[in-house]
Amino acid sequence: MSNFAIKHYLTGKNSHNAVKFNRTLDELETALRYTTAEFLDNTTDKMIAPLEFTRSQISALTVTTGGNYITVAGSVPGPGNRAMTAVAKLTPPNGSIFTKLTGYNYFSDITAGVSSALTLTLHRADTNENEDTLATLNGTLVHNTYTTDIQTSISNATVDNTIYTYYLKLVFLFSNPTPGPKAVDTVKLLGARVDYQLRP
Amino acid sequence: MAKFWIPYRTSRFDRSGLSRINASLSSIEHQLRAVPQELFSADRTLFIPPAGFAPAVGSGFALENDAVAVRTYYANVDVLNKSTVTSIKTYWYRDDAVATGACDLKRSDFQENEIAMATANSNVSTGFHNVSDTSISNASLDYDLYMYYIKVVLTPNAATTDVRFQGVAINYTVQV
Numbered sequence: 001m002s003n004f005a006i007k008h009y010l011t012g013k014n015s016h017n018a019v020k021f022n023r024t025l026d027e028l029e030t031a032l033r034y035t036t037a038e039f040l041d042n043t044t045d046k047m048i049a050p051l052e053f054t055r056s057q058i059s060a061l062t063v064t065t066g067g068n069y070i071t072v073a074g075s076v077p078g079p080g081n082r083a084m085t086a087v088a089k090l091t092p093p094n095g096s097i098f099t100k101l102t103g104y105n106y107f108s109d110i111t112a113g114v115s116s117a118l119t120l121t122l123h124r125a126d127t128n129e130n131e132d133t134l135a136t137l138n139g140t141l142v143h144n145t146y147t148t149d150i151q152t153s154i155s156n157a158t159v160d161n162t163i164y165t166y167y168l169k170l171v172f173l174f175s176n177p178t179p180g181p182k183a184v185d186t187v188k189l190l191g192a193r194v195d196y197q198l199r200p
Numbered sequence: 201m202a203k204f205w206i207p208y209r210t211s212r213f214d215r216s217g218l219s220r221i222n223a224s225l226s227s228i229e230h231q232l233r234a235v236p237q238e239l240f241s242a243d244r245t246l247f248i249p250p251a252g253f254a255p256a257v258g259s260g261f262a263l264e265n266d267a268v269a270v271r272t273y274y275a276n277v278d279v280l281n282k283s284t285v286t287s288i289k290t291y292w293y294r295d296d297a298v299a300t301g302a303c304d305l306k307r308s309d310f311q312e313n314e315i316a317m318a319t320a321n322s323n324v325s326t327g328f329h330n331v332s333d334t335s336i337s338n339a340s341l342d343y344d345l346y347m348y349y350i351k352v353v354l355t356p357n358a359a360t361t362d363v364r365f366q367g368v369a370i371n372y373t374v375q376v
Contacts, residue, residue, distance in 0.1 A: 031232065047343045049276040051254055065254060067274045067349040068308035104310040146311040190310045191347055 045100075045195040046090065053086035053170050053189070061172070061184065069106070069188040070170070076114060076184055078176040088192070090122075090166040095199030098122065098134065098157040102193040103149045107141035108186035116141055116185040117173040120192055124156065124164040132156055141187065159196070168192055243286075246370045248275045248350060262293065263352060263365040270355045273365075277305070277348040282375040283341050285317065287334040291366035292322040299325070299362035302353040305370065307338060307346045317348075322363060341372070 050070040055063050061072040061084045076082040092098070103120045118139035125131040137151040159166065170192075174184045250256065250263040253273040258264030265271045290303045301322035308314040317338055320331040341348060350370075356362035 028228070045343075047278075047347060049278075049347045049349060051274050051276045051349060065274065067306050067351050068312055068314060068347055106312070148310070188312075190312065 045193055046092070048088045048090075048168060048192045048194065050189060050191055052088040053168075054088070055084065056087045056169075057083075057085045059084040069190050071186065071188040072172050072184060074184055075181040076174040076176040078113075078178050078180045078182060081173065081175045082184070083171055083173045086170045088168045088170070090168060090194060092159045092161075092166060092194070092196050093198060094159055094161040096159045096196045097199075098154045098159070098194065098196050099152065100193075100195035101135045101137050101151045101154065102195070103137050103139055104146070104190040104192070105139045105141070105149070106146050106186075106188040106190060107139075107143060109141075109143040110185050111182050113176060113178050114182050114185055115175045115177075116187050117171075117175075118187050118189065119169075119171045119173070120189075121169045121171075122154065122166070122194065123169055124166050126163055139187075139189075146190070168194070242374045244279070244283075244372055244374060246277065246279050246372070247367060248277070248370070249367045250365060252276075253350075253352060258364070261366065263354065265354050265356055265360045268356050268358065268360055268362075270353065273352040273354070275350045275352075275368075277350060277370060279341065279370070279372055280374050281341060281343045283372040284375070285336045285339045285341065285370060285372045287332055287336065287371045288318045288320050289330055289332045289369045289371070290320040290322075291328075291330045291368070293328050293364040293366065294322045294325045294362065295327060296357045296359075296362035297325040298357035300353075300355045301363040301365055302351075302355075303365070303368060304351045305336075305368075306349050306351050308349075309346055320368070328366075 050065055050068060053070050059082070061074040061082060063084060064071050064073060070086065072084045074082070101120065101122050105118055107116065118141065120137040120139070121133050122135040123131055123133055134156050135151050135154040137149050140147045140149050170189055172187055176182050250258060251260050253263055253275045255273065257266050257271070263273060285305070288305050292301050294301060303320050304316040305318040306314055307317050315338065318333040318336050320333045323331055350368055352365055354363050354365060
């Protein structure tokens, strides 16, 4: 947009200048609508695609990330457990308030005797590695079923980027109580969503 | 956004009122100068560089396979909800007629039902070139129901350098 000329119009008192003044204000309003489209509604959300989760700990499980899912493959020793942890960073505007955490998953119970769990947690941490868990979402795993889970109970929900960083943590956990290794079940995360309300 | 109230005040041509209006407008102008110029338009572009693809292989300026084999790469597409995609443009290098490079803009719901919204594959084997697709299916984006991503598949023939990918630009219009 070129320089605003509104202040010059205001020195005149004739209707011609008033028309130009109104037209310039219309242009200004249009420009603001484009620049502030994200904030016209103070409630918004951030979709975290499967691609945005990065493995944060070494695991014997193999991670596969497609365009629309993240999953793991491999075996779990028996008796024993095996887990894979991944994280995705969040950059909510300072002062906004988290209102909801949503997770989308798919489960297929392919191995008898293996129990599976998928957990999504919303965290904040300061630079001294003090980590708080703001919300926990335990995935509902139903054989051959796509499931959506929602958590609206969020502690320390007001974002303070001056002190904390924010991130989602995803954990796949498999348990095998009987002797001998077994293949893990198929558990997929199809994405997560964090809803937040912008500061007025 | 609410309509500005300033035009109604000006009908009085009150000098003290005009001074306040001028001060307000100067403040608005000052703040808007800090906004990138492209945001003053509904038409915008998201460019995803090679480094934005997972798993990222090759240099920072090109996506290139780690072996003479088929490799698939994905990148997330994150633009303003309810925007409309108008075109995509991909950038390639290819010097082997048998090698192939494919790029799709994809949409998926949360039950893995996936469609290709646009396709712009490498189409010559004489070096650097770009390919556009302006025919976008389901062009209006709805992040409440879907996720969006770019899928790139590189299939070299004799050497990993046969086909390389330098990025994709996604042009879209913001809904206001």
